[in-house]
Amino acid sequence: MEFTFRGVRGSIASPGPKTVKYGGNTTCIEVRGDNGEIIIIDAGTGIFPLAQSLLAELPVNCNIFITHTHWDHIQGLPFFTPIFIPGNDITIYGAPDPVTQRGIDAVLSRQMEHAYFPIREAELKSKISYVNLADRERIEIGSVVVENILMNHPAMDYGYKISCNGKSLFFTGDHEWPSNIYEPEDDGFEEFQDEIQQRYVETIDFIRDIDALIIDTSYTREEFPSKVGWGHGSFDTSIQVAREANVKHCYLTHHEPTRSDEALEAAYAQALQDNNVSDAASEPCFHLAQEGRTISL
């Protein structure tokens, strides 16, 4: 199995000379199974360059797993060229939304409403299917198994674990490790803390010992306190989780859109130092996710 970062930027695409090294496209990860299965996680603007490369492999049979339907994770979907081409078979998986009571099947049709896009979903020429996922499902696609777990973000957000012939990766989507809304002296503090702890343990167990953890790492230690509740992780939480889950490699992603390559590397170096990350064999290998980079597992 191998995977390629097609977009690593959070919130909004940020092209330009200052982001040319790590890339400006929003979230999209291309995963290839050992038998050539095509799994795509999220359809941020990074799915557009992926679409161009897939045109060399028609007809395309691919599976797109959406972590959640915030713009930076779906914006590229109407521009995913294979949807327009007859003979392609595309399945889109994701969470239904409890607030609007709409399923993932509404994602494209809503994005392609007349006011936002000139072509209607009904005019797409490929075969498109939708699968609404409940929490903790298991989908087999050839030699690949995809499993999902609910994460914590201001939307239904699934993290996806993808396994193939003994190798595995996990992508959190956007995720903030939940914190207590109560103060220690409040009545509800203990109950809430127990729930948080239980969920934390369940999530760590879900990703334990995987080969590659791709994790939302939006904020620095200094930035995080003013962003609590926004639904994103920090360098500190990502390093802690990678260690506790005993992952082999940890790829930090969802880079802040205002962060230049230089600033990103400086924040990364500072975080490794603050957390005493060493090159000991027991330590996960930390990396900044970089657009265009392919990793073989």
Add this chain to the structure above:
Amino acid sequence: MELQEKLATLVDDMPAFSSSVMRVMDLTADINCSPKELVEVIDHDPVMTMKILKLVNSAYFGLRSEVVSIKQGVVILGINTLKNLAITIAAVGMLPRNSVKGFDSQEFLLHSLGTATIARILSQKIGISSRDSTDYFVAGLLHDFGKVVLVQFMASQMQEILAKANAENLELHKVEQNMLGFDHGEVGGQLAEKWGLPSALVTTIREHHNVARQHCPMSDCVIAANLITKHLEFGHSGNPVVAEFPGTVRERFANDMTGLLDELGDLSSPLADTRIFASM
């Protein structure tokens, strides 16, 4: 039962209590609204609580079964989703105060809050942990959920039932059984069961007027709390009769109502704290 299916569908469009709707709109107008305050409003409203527990426990989302407390719901769904759910529920409208003669929704809410508060106190008295006692609060809050559903969707029959119970000083659930063939406990219990709520909660809602039921700590606490709340005239449930403690409840607390009230001491302070959730 066909009626149950119909009611289950109707409840999706059922409004919450006016005091909580107004408070949710007020709180959520501020982007930095306090999660604690929001949770407190939701978990003091039977309709909001029931709708959110229904969602969290539903197989469609497959989130987690057996969730009783809104706090658990927050950890699972996240505060932002919970906030937006509350706004969606608030947008349905408000339960009218007197849609049916003889049923005042504000007084009913007070009765539910009183029962919830006292059920929690009683649970701690019989050795339930502080954490698990939250479930007893929820059970007390929801025990009469079926009644508010019937008032909302079978208004004319309920008006007749309330009037008869009141004129002849009869227990409301008995009049319901005579005139409808079922009572509000069965309606609430069936809805809670259909929505996958935990079985102790379903049983408590369903059996809170059933004298032949088995011993169950949650039901015993809620039944005692229900009767105490009526005896103290805190709010009004629409039932004119304050019955004696049934045998199982007397055995559980080794006391009758007068004795238990003596043991509990002054309840005015915890009850007064809940009044804010029923005030406009």
